[in-house]
Amino acid sequence: MEVVIVPDATAGGALIAEGIADLLWRKPDALLGVATGSTPLPIYEALIAKVRAGSVDASRARVAQLDEYVGLPAGHPESYRSTVLRQVVEPLGLAADAFMGPDGSAEDVQAACVAYDQALADAGGVDLQILGIGTDGHIGFNEPCSSLASRTRIKTLTEQTRVDNARFFDNDIEQVPHHVITQGIGTILEARHLVLLATGEGKADAVAATVEGPVAALVPASALQLHPHATVVVDEAAASKLKLADYFRHTYANKPSWQGI
Numbered sequence: 001m002e003v004v005i006v007p008d009a010t011a012g013g014a015l016i017a018e019g020i021a022d023l024l025w026r027k028p029d030a031l032l033g034v035a036t037g038s039t040p041l042p043i044y045e046a047l048i049a050k051v052r053a054g055s056v057d058a059s060r061a062r063v064a065q066l067d068e069y070v071g072l073p074a075g076h077p078e079s080y081r082s083t084v085l086r087q088v089v090e091p092l093g094l095a096a097d098a099f100m101g102p103d104g105s106a107e108d109v110q111a112a113c114v115a116y117d118q119a120l121a122d123a124g125g126v127d128l129q130i131l132g133i134g135t136d137g138h139i140g141f142n143e144p145c146s147s148l149a150s151r152t153r154i155k156t157l158t159e160q161t162r163v164d165n166a167r168f169f170d171n172d173i174e175q176v177p178h179h180v181i182t183q184g185i186g187t188i189l190e191a192r193h194l195v196l197l198a199t200g201e202g203k204a205d206a207v208a209a210t211v212e213g214p215v216a217a218l219v220p221a222s223a224l225q226l227h228p229h230a231t232v233v234v235d236e237a238a239a240s241k242l243k244l245a246d247y248f249r250h251t252y253a254n255k256p257s258w259q260g261i
């Protein structure tokens with residue numbers, strides 16, 4: 001696992017967008033796994049700016065959702081499908097068929113989960129998966145004690161996650177669904193490169209447990225320790241509880257420039 005400490009969220013977004021640009025250069029039809037929430041926005045903004053400036057050609061890129069609420073009406077503005085379309089797919093100028101996600105309004109949710117895992121495999125697998133992290137250490141919507149081998153499936157949100165996400169629903173927790181579909185941790189680990197961005201002091205405990213704690217289902221993001229190519233990008237505040245922060249800084253400062261993230 002590589003840990004990169006950046007001054008702020010903007011720098012983190014720029015660094016990861018550069019990594020995506022390198023990937024699209026090597027593989028123009030790369031499948032990008034995208035997370036929602038506030039944290040990845042600087043990544044999308046930096047990538048969209050590169051595309052608009054003509055320095056990156058994302059016209060053949062494909063995008064895959066990480067997770068989805070269950071039971072929101074189709075087209076709800078806070079469904080993750082609507083969010084990813086608005087924040088990533090449309091600004092990048094991608095066609096709707098370049099985008100895939102689990103069907104949160106399916107009658108048979110379990111079948112929709114199995115179908116999504118299959119669709120990811122049929123698409124050749126995710127090349128680079130962007131991840132945020134919940135304050136409780138969740139990735140996607142894999143709440144604490146999710147199996148580290150889990151596949152895409154339905155999950156029940158913790159009260160903490162519903163409180164955290166209420167800001168997207170008029171600060172009304174009653175509007176936040178209880179159930180979600182999420183790529184499983186086993187599914188996420190199949191992506192070729194995992195890139196987790198965490199910013200702000202509120203994520204410092206979760207980051208320390210993820211990076212320096214034991215691999216444990218209690219901290220789902222700690223599964224990144226099992227992946228051969230995982231990059232954790234954190235700002236100074238999110239890095240503030242890392243014991244090895246100086247080592248991570250030294251390592252990154254001395255990294256060969258050709259290596260990228």
Ligand SMILES: N[C@@H]1[C@@H](O)[C@H](O)[C@@H](COP(=O)(O)O)O[C@@H]1O
Binds near residue numbers: 135
């Ligand atoms: N399902 C999403 C996660 O993918 C995201 O990482 C997390 C943190 O969101 P934020 O970046 O807004 O803190 O929120 C939700 O639970």
